[in-house]
Amino acid sequence: MKALFHSRSGRAAETLTPSSQKQRPPRVPKENVDPSPAAAAAPPPESSPFRSPSSGGAKPLAPKNRSPLPPRPPQGSSNPLKRKLSLETLLENGVPPASASDSGVQVIVRIRPPNGEEEEGDLIVQKTSWNSVSILDHTFTFDSVADVGSTQAIVYQEALFQLVGIPLVENCLAGFNSSIFAYGQTGSGKTYTMWGPPSALSEGSSLSSERGLTPRVFELLFSRIAEEQAKHSDKQLIYHCCCSFLEASIYNEQITDLLDPTQRNLQIREDTKVGVYVDNLTEENVCTMKDVTQLLIKGLANRRTGATSVNVESSRSHCVFTCIVKCQSKNTADGFNSLRISRINLVDLAGSERQKLTDAAGERLREAGNINRSLSQLGNLINILAEVSQSGKHRHIPYRDSKLTFLLQESLGGNAKLAMICAISPSQSCKSESFSTLRFAQRAKAIKNKAVVNEITQDDVNVLREQIRQLKDELLRMKSNGAAGRRKWKLFDRMEREEEFKSFENEFMSCYGITSF
Numbered sequence: 135m136k137a138l139f140h141s142r143s144g145r146a147a148e149t150l151t152p153s154s155q156k157q158r159p160p161r162v163p164k165e166n167v168d169p170s171p172a173a174a175a176a177p178p179p180e181s182s183p184f185r186s187p188s189s190g191g192a193k194p195l196a197p198k199n200r201s202p203l204p205p206r207p208p209q210g211s212s213n214p215l216k217r218k219l220s221l222e223t224l225l226e227n228g229v230p231p232a233s234a235s236d237s238g239v240q241v242i243v244r245i246r247p248p249n250g251e252e253e254e255g256d257l258i259v260q261k262t263s264w265n266s267v268s269i270l271d272h273t274f275t276f277d278s279v280a281d282v283g284s285t286q287a288i289v290y291q292e293a294l295f296q297l298v299g300i301p302l303v304e305n306c307l308a309g310f311n312s313s314i315f316a317y318g319q320t321g322s323g324k325t326y327t328m329w330g331p332p333s334a335l336s337e338g339s340s341l342s343s344e345r346g347l348t349p350r351v352f353e354l355l356f357s358r359i360a361e362e363q364a365k366h367s368d369k370q371l372i373y374h375c376c377c378s379f380l381e382a383s384i385y386n387e388q389i390t391d392l393l394d395p396t397q398r399n400l401q402i403r404e405d406t407k408v409g410v411y412v413d414n415l416t417e418e419n420v421c422t423m424k425d426v427t428q429l430l431i432k433g434l435a436n437r438r439t440g441a442t443s444v445n446v447e448s449s450r451s452h453c454v455f456t457c458i459v460k461c462q463s464k465n466t467a468d469g470f471n472s473l474r475i476s477r478i479n480l481v482d483l484a485g486s487e488r489q490k491l492t493d494a495a496g497e498r499l500r501e502a503g504n505i506n507r508s509l510s511q512l513g514n515l516i517n518i519l520a521e522v523s524q525s526g527k528h529r530h531i532p533y534r535d536s537k538l539t540f541l542l543q544e545s546l547g548g549n550a551k552l553a554m555i556c557a558i559s560p561s562q563s564c565k566s567e568s569f570s571t572l573r574f575a576q577r578a579k580a581i582k583n584k585a586v587v588n589e590i591t592q593d594d595v596n597v598l599r600e601q602i603r604q605l606k607d608e609l610l611r612m613k614s615n616g617a618a619g620r621r622k623w624k625l626f627d628r629m630e631r632e633e634e635f636k637s638f639e640n641e642f643m644s645c646y647g648i649t650s651f
Contacts, residue, residue: 238580238581238583239554239578239580239583240277240298240553240554241277241554241575241579242277242279242280242297242553242554242555242556243278244280244557245259245261245267245560246322246559248559248561252559252560252563256561256562258562259558259560259568261281265277265278265279267281267572269572270565272569272572274575274576276575276576277579280293291327291330291344291345291346291347291350292350294347295350295351298553298555299314299347299351299354300354302314302351302551302553303351303355303358305476305551306459306478307358307476308474308587309474309589310476310551311477311478311544311545311549311551311585312476312477312479312550312551313478313479313481313542313545313551314328314480314552314554315481315553315554316328316483317554317556317571317575318485318556318567319485319557319559319564319568319571320485320486321485322485322557322567322571323557324483324557326346327346327555328346328347328348328482329347329349330344330345330346332431332434334349335427335430335431335434336431347480348455348480349423349427351478352420352423352426352457355459356421356422369464370463370464371461371462372461372462372463372464373461374419374458374460374461374462375420375421375459376417376418376419376420377417377426377455377456378391378417378455378456379391379393379433379453379455380392380412380415380454380456381436381438382453382454382537382541387508387536387537388400389401389402389537390436391414391416392432392433392453393429393432393433393436397414397415400412400415401413401414402540402541409544410541410544412541430455433455438451452481452482452483452508452538453481453482454480454541455481457477459477459478460473460474472590472591474588474589475588477550479545483509483512484508484509486506486567508536512536514532514535515532515533515535515546516577516578518531518532519531519581520577520578520581523580523582531547533546547583549584549585549586549588550585551583552581556572556574556575557571558572
């Protein structure tokens with residue numbers, strides 16, 4: 135079934151999308167960027183790893199069914215979104231006038247506000263422009279830097295959503311696999327960024343301005359589905375959204391189902407048709423924000439946490455919230471027009487720890503060692519992917535070194551658009567961890583993914599039907615050719631060939647709702 139998925143992603147990243155667009159002016163050198171509010175209030179990025187044309191509409195969801203995901207196709211690109219930022223406060227604090235290329239990893243650095251103890255000490259991290267940050271005498275440049283003052287934390291929940299959440303939703307609807315990772319030391323604000331505080335979820339999806347990226351993403355997703363349903367009612371678009379929530383424990387790398395914590399030590403499988411998946415993982419159909427909120431509350435309550443001197447609720451595992459979105463378009467002729475399948479991965483990584491800083495001992499110290507080892511394996515993979523992207527040379531990619539990297543291999547260098555939010559503390563006491571996070575972010579930015587639209591169209595179905603018809607004709611000819619045909623038939627192994635053909639035909643018909651040929 136691999137051949138069914140073709141790239142429909144449009145022009146290359148360097149090409150302007152609409153013909154009516156004017157030529158982009160020359161980019162201003164970084165050292166001359168005007169940090170004033172007027173300069174900061176530039177239009178939103180014209181392209182990002184998530185931006186693409188919108189698509190698809192919605193109808194009631196059908197029962198869940200594991201959807202085939204494509205292998206890694208050739209590199210593609212997407213057209214920019216036409217979304218504008220609406221926050222005046224965000225504009226005053228600086229919105230980047232440009233972003234990473236469509237094939238690259240978008241990296242955003244979030245400087246969390248200092249806590250009470252840190253305000254009394256030295257603060258060594260400073261945002262120097264909309265896309266650069268300095269720590270002591272070192273300067274790093276990324277796609278965007280969010281410098282969060284204590285009174286602006288709520289504003290930047292929305293700002294981060296504008297930068298990565300909105301493009302993720304639009305690309306999901308367009309058929310792209312999309313991921314957001316949160317990386318950083320323990321206590322740097324990763325969990326707050328991804329989910330928001332527990333009170334924000336319990337109050338309701340739209341009542342709290344502190345809600346994190348994940349609730350905001352699904353609010354927009356269901357809203358956009360409703361819009362497309364109303365806009366394209368003639369296309370009979372049907373959406374299926376199926377979510378799962380897992381924890382990758384740092385103990386023996388066990389995979390635990392956060393929606394059913396009795397399911398532990400789940401196995402990761404790889405299949406040529408469905409890609410990488412977790413066997414026996416709970417998958418829930420969702421069609422409203424309330425459905426998603428219930429899953430988030432249940433899953434986060436089952437996540438492993440522990441107290442350290444740096445973070446009273448430190449995450450002791452990596453967790454991944456996944457949603458597979460399938461959109462089928464029907465016509466009145468034969469019941470099928472096109473099928474798009476995309477996957478959203480929202481990943482909250484456990485925070486790196488330094489024993490001297492956290493005063494960890496006993497079980498917490500062992501946990502810290504396992505967390506750092508797991509993050510080291512991820513860092514090694516990032517290094518290799520960055521080297522391959524920069525050199526263009528082929529080499530072995532160690533995805534199977536850990537269950538986390540094996541599970542997320544499509545997001546890392548594969549068929550997905552990836553944004554990485556790297557969270558750091560401004561405090562002198564966290565200097566080593568902040569340097570490490572920024573260097574990790576620099577390497578991640580060098581990775582080139584190969585995201586394409588995952589779509590099957592009516593033309594693809596017609597081609598397959600013709601292939602099946604030709605196979606049937608070939609079988610009939612071989613059966614009717616007497617002795618010569620029987621000699622040739624032995625080369626193909628008759629029973630095996632017939633079974634393979636029947637399996638192929640049945641799978642194709644059941645997967646795409648075709649009753650006959």
